[in-house]
Amino acid sequence: MPQLQKRFNVDPRDFVRAGEASLQVQRMLRNIGFEEQIIRRASVCAYEAEMNIVMYGGKGELVLTVNPNQIELQVNDDGTGIGDIGAALQEGFSTAPAEYREMGFGAGMGLPNIKKNADSLDIRSGHDQGTRLKILFHLTGEPR
Amino acid sequence: MKLSHIKEILKAKVLVGEEKLDSLVVAGTASDLMSDMLRGPTSGSLLLTGLNNIQVIRTSVISGVAAVVLVREKRPTAEMIIHAVEHDLPLLSTPFTMYSACGRLFREGLRGVENRGSRVSGAEIV
Numbered sequence: 225m226p227q228l229q230k231r232f233n234v235d236p237r238d239f240v241r242a243g244e245a246s247l248q249v250q251r252m253l254r255n256i257g258f259e260e261q262i263i264r265r266a267s268v269c270a271y272e273a274e275m276n277i278v279m280y281g282g283k284g285e286l287v288l289t290v291n292p293n294q295i296e297l298q299v300n301d302d303g304t305g306i307g308d309i310g311a312a313l314q315e316g317f318s319t320a321p322a323e324y325r326e327m328g329f330g331a332g333m334g335l336p337n338i339k340k341n342a343d344s345l346d347i348r349s350g351h352d353q354g355t356r357l358k359i360l361f362h363l364t365g366e367p368r
Numbered sequence: 369m370k371l372s373h374i375k376e377i378l379k380a381k382v383l384v385g386e387e388k389l390d391s392l393v394v395a396g397t398a399s400d401l402m403s404d405m406l407r408g409p410t411s412g413s414l415l416l417t418g419l420n421n422i423q424v425i426r427t428s429v430i431s432g433v434a435a436v437v438l439v440r441e442k443r444p445t446a447e448m449i450i451h452a453v454e455h456d457l458p459l460l461s462t463p464f465t466m467y468s469a470c471g472r473l474f475r476e477g478l479r480g481v482e483n484r485g486s487r488v489s490g491a492e493i494v
Contacts (some may be wrong), residue, residue: 328421333407
């Protein structure tokens with residue numbers, strides 16, 4: 225299987241389109257024919273990361289790369305970054321304003337949930353340095 | 369449980385997906401917190417929610433929810449209807465409150481996602 229790569233732009237504060245990139249990721253993975261369980265895990269991670277860009281990030285992108293061994297999601301934004309990565313990985317830690325909570329998000333579950341669903345998660349961030357996530361899913365067998 | 373049965377129990381209006389009333393949901397879940405929907409084993413389940421914004425539809429599609437019920441007769445936005453149609457996601461509206469809607473469905477046998485095992489730890493199986 226040749227490597228496949230697709231890049232999606234994600235705009236901050238664009239709640240009208242928030243989640244559309246992740247739905248396209250889900251559609252692509254389904255079209256390739258992966259098992260539903262790995263599609264759900266990857267789609268949930270993409271969606272959590274995309275919502276994070278929309279809520280907290282600056283201009284960002286989501287890059288899906290599929291090769292024979294793994295599905296990789298790279299999520300980059302040039303926002304203000306995460307001050308304390310350790311705290312952000314704690315369930316319930318949140319800096320979200322009330323309006324995000326009213327939309328059903330901002331409960332401090334995003335990064336912990338990405339970590340739970342991914343096979344590996346690498347976070348590079350710091351104050352005013354933007355955020356880069358590398359999220360991997362190992363493919364144990366051939367796609368159906 | 370069949371969607372047609374759920375419609376009856378909840379005295380619900382079908383806003384999207386009349387043609388899918390014969391399809392089955394495997395469990396029920398209720399939340400206004402979309403983050404919670406992304407955490408649990410919600411694939412194939414029914415979502416009851418009091419939230420009516422576009423993220424309800426996107427979160428449901430991403431997490432594999434089989435159908436959505438808006439409680440307390442909430443009206444969906446036009447955008448929600450358009451996206452539910454696009455993603456083939458049944459959307460219903462019930463006059464009951466969240467508590468009553470959940471109770472009615474549970475009484476008729478629709479159990480929670482805990483009973484499906486995976487990824488919910490420490491939950492009692494009823």
